[in-house]
Amino acid sequence: MQPVNGMAETTLIQLRDVSRIDSNSGRQLLNPLSLTVCAGDKVGLVGASGSGKSTLMRSIAMLDPFSGELLHRGSPITDGAIPVYRRKVVYLSQRPFFTGGTIEENLRLPFQFKSAKNNLKSPSYQPDLVAAELDAFELAPEILNRASESLSGGEQQMIALIRALLLEPEVLLLDEPTAALDPASRDKFEGRIHRWHNASNNTTNKNQKEEKAYLWTSHDRTQIDRMTQQTITMNHGQLMLTNETASVTHDAREINGPKNEQQLEPSDD
């Protein structure tokens, strides 16, 4: 762990012996696993359907009850702070969902939650930022007035990503985000994630230094190669190809070797 550009690699999320059992069937959905996600990480999560990838992601977002310990920047998260934590560690599902109403109302919705209003550090809804995001995705501004059902699958997923990015998250949990998209939409999506991660971790201004990471699940091996630097393979609710106490930043990299393309994060190798 070498300081790069004068900053040490920050531990964002730590899972300690996290496991999950389906309380109805008694089936072990997630075997006890430990995992560390550091700033700058771009982690690929691969494995067959039902191997526990989504379960792991949902556990990191604390969307399901699990046993074990989860630390955010070294501290456990109190129950009341979970909504605020989820704004920092945003889970994006394969299929985007919207509430009724227009796209603009959907984009504004998270800013009406208590976790936004009661938190001074929370960003506010900025229309010009939204306009810039739409522009980046080559979406017409008129889309804001449309109902979500009238959008194509690709447009919906882009809006879902914009909605997540407006929260200024630290970690994005991308659960097969482009599985249902056409290649053109997929490229735009990947490009945006890339710029988001890149801008934050390559910034020269230390005061504006924001530390970001993402986990990405996909059945598309080439996408994993393109978008991630470390790979975790899951099988039957178990982490494979990493040491049990793996910090993905280090151990997974030893196994898989550093990817040579798109080496954009501050790296210690």
Add this chain to the structure above:
Amino acid sequence: MIDVQTLASTMPNISHATLLGQFLQPRAQGDISLSWFEVGVAATLLLINAIISLQLGLGIAKRIATSSVRMTIQLAILGLVLKQIFELAQPTPVLGLAAVMTVIAGVSAVKRIDHRYPTIYRNSIFAVWTSAWVVTSITVLLIVRPQPWYSPQVVIPLLGMVLGNSLTGISLGLDRFLSELKNRRGEVETMLALGATRWESCRGVFIEATRTAMIPILNTMSVAGIVSIPGMMTGQLLAGAEPIDAVKYQIMIMFVIAAAIAIGVVLSLSLSYRNVTNSQHQIEWQRIQRP
């Protein structure tokens, strides 16, 4: 020209005498008791239904039969029980019967619900009990004020009406809440993932369920007196009450029933919401299951 008066006075006699002989004598005014034969005439009407069902192969003839028999037995038992309790005129049996009715209403409210969670019966009974008893107590003790206060002739029918309506509301509300929650799972979870509290994520579903539960009583109130004459008023008119008195009672009971439904629905939904979510702002989906 036909003499109207003659016609009116002779017609009933002729028809009764010729069609059904000595069974159907014109009754004395104010006498509203029915013979078992007269009840049987009504039953034959349903028989027509059953025959149609058999002819068309609707497959509901058996259900018509069983629910008719069931209804008859239930009401016959109620009649016998009420007879006993009316004669005893003691508070304990009155409250005992009220309690049994309440528990049955609470259990029945869950019967037709598609999705359930482990403590749903307890919650339903609690919600029915609280709403119906609070509202009925106010009605009996502050509005109707019978002597003695536990008069079964007042307490039991009033509670029965309140329970029947409250259980329908609770049943509709719970069914809608749980099925909507399941149907809108993606939407609810997306809100949670974007920082909603558990209440913020469930509020929309909660409101919709409440609205659904209130629809029947709102419909009933809006057509009362135009499309239908409500049951209680019908009963009072048959028993010879003054129309204005019957109307006042009916208005009062409508308000009382609506209040009971509102309390019961909000209570049952709040308890359900607490039971399918947890303090970590998660929805415990695995608790919501089809029976």
